[in-house]
Amino acid sequence: MYRKKMRGMYISKKALKNQFDPSKFPRETYLLCKLRWGESDRSWIHWVKNYSDNYHAEVYFLEKIFRMKPYTNVNCSITWYLSWSPCVNCCYEILDFLERHKNVKIDIHVARLYFKDSEGTHRGLKKLARSTQVKINVMNMEGKFSCALWDRERYCWYFCCRWKIQPKDFKRNYLPGQHPQVVYLLYEIRWRNGSIWRNWFSNNRNQHAEVNFLENCFSDVPPAPCSITWFLSTSPCGKCSRRILEFLRTHRNVTLEIYAAKLFRHQDMRNRQGLCNLVMNGVSIRIMNLADYSYCWKRFVAYQHGEDDYWPQNFAAYIFLNWRELGHIFLGLPPLLPY
Template sequence: MYKKKLRGMYISKKVLKYHFDPHEAPRDTYLLCKLQWGETGTPWIHWVKNYRYHAEVKNYYYHAEAYFLEKIFKMRRSNNYVNCSITWYLSWSPCEECCCKIQNFLRKHSHVNIDIHVSRLYYIENEKNRQGLRNLMSLEKVTIAVMEIEDYTHCWKTFIQGDVDDDSWTVDFPSEIAKNRSILKDIFEDLPLIESAMPSVSCSITWVLSTTPCGKCSRKILKFLRAYPNVTLKIYAAKLFKHLDIRNQQGLRNLAMNGVIIRIMNLADYSYCWKTFVAYQHGEDDYWPWSFTSHIFLNWIELRHILLVSRHLEKTLRVKSNAKS
């Protein structure tokens, strides 16, 4: 019975509402996880919390992150040649010690990447914890973000067994989310830049993509832009790539929040690409695929919905900043 309280597949509504409320400051840390081997199949879900037990010689204590990596992941380990995507929803951000353990784990498991979403920031005034988060975020295989309202809704639908949706418990979360996101953004702005041999002139890049970037590519784009702050990027995509996958959604939000312009291609964009990138053939001077119109509109609606969260938070932060000044 004791172990069942420390980990499982589904979590109680009471625990989710209390431990993931950004206004509260509970002692324990809860970790909700989705683990995906390869690109297909149903993700495996699980939750763990801080683990304490007493032995005759020594008392043992695991933080939730360490317990998952050292105990749970071993149980689920598959073929080392298959990529593994892990998504964590944490009630507290990792401490400095857990950040080190996550780094060591990823060095040993080159096929694994981890997306971390946190409800609140753990002793964030402590410089060791801030530096631990910076060290994690500097890794190619890690993203860290504050949980959005959509993440809370996703956790309710995924980790609560057989219950109707309940949006009322997050109604007063936006102000705390905005505050924590602002703090986390300030921490990551202190990340050291990679030395570049490029001149310090501005560079504008425009991509026309057949699909939007996946979550993994979004991480790589962000790290590139952080290394080259003189570069701006615009992305025009013909369609959305697996847009129901929350990892891909969060990747697009992170890009948008960091200044990347993302658009769905319209008919004029197709015409431009035809004239710019297609070798000229007599009688084919232009290309306006009118049959794409409905698909363009549907993709535009979905992208607008995905980015709406990041725009709302950015506006909230701007209003708060103006109020303080």
């Protein structure tokens, strides 16, 4: 049954782009493999993917595809290119396999991190990294690995913070009393199975951060119930509010909650009406408080050791004023703040 679904030893260019683009979050996991025995110059290549929860791609390869040669004294080197890093269970399955096959070494390159906020996943990856039979790295633009990534003392911080925004960018753009040109959108997607996806977008010359999320994050994701939380450096404009509503009308099983550091051109009636329309259609909109800043800092910011929290007390007055203005918007009252 499995082999009927295979398309030879090569995957399509479309699948490669969609599955290994780290800015996208496909539901499947692809494993591209290169295997070489001994000192031979010839390599055997193959690929698999998970078709169900019964077999993850890594386990399927180890149990169904890999076959040890009769002469077990010959070394075997395996290279994997994974669209997602191994889950905690797969980490231990890989280690068990290597315990039984001392002549095998696996070099793993991953496009993105799976369940990156799970302590169990951290422990599993840590055990893999410490194995003398495993190398694990993040793919770069050429499809190769990043050098010196798995420093024994710093690997976990580097690996898990690679996707996060820099502290200076967070502090500068999430100031509640200023309006930088760049708008950041930090997001969480919570799926029914308990997994959480976290990442971020920003605006560019062509479109706002909200539209970037809607067009790039969900374009290849099959319809499935989930709840989305945005932490925006500024609230949506009127046009983005309309795009958000269009998205929610076509994704009835998705809920959206928005936290904004400040209001975007709150005196513009189109922006005020856009926020009202979102709320009337079930979207929760709040101004970020100090606890929200701390939450974002711990989960989205690549802070250095010793900077474990961010609690900007001097934001309190600005937070209160933005909160009051947002209340005026929802009540249909005139603007409170002069600018």
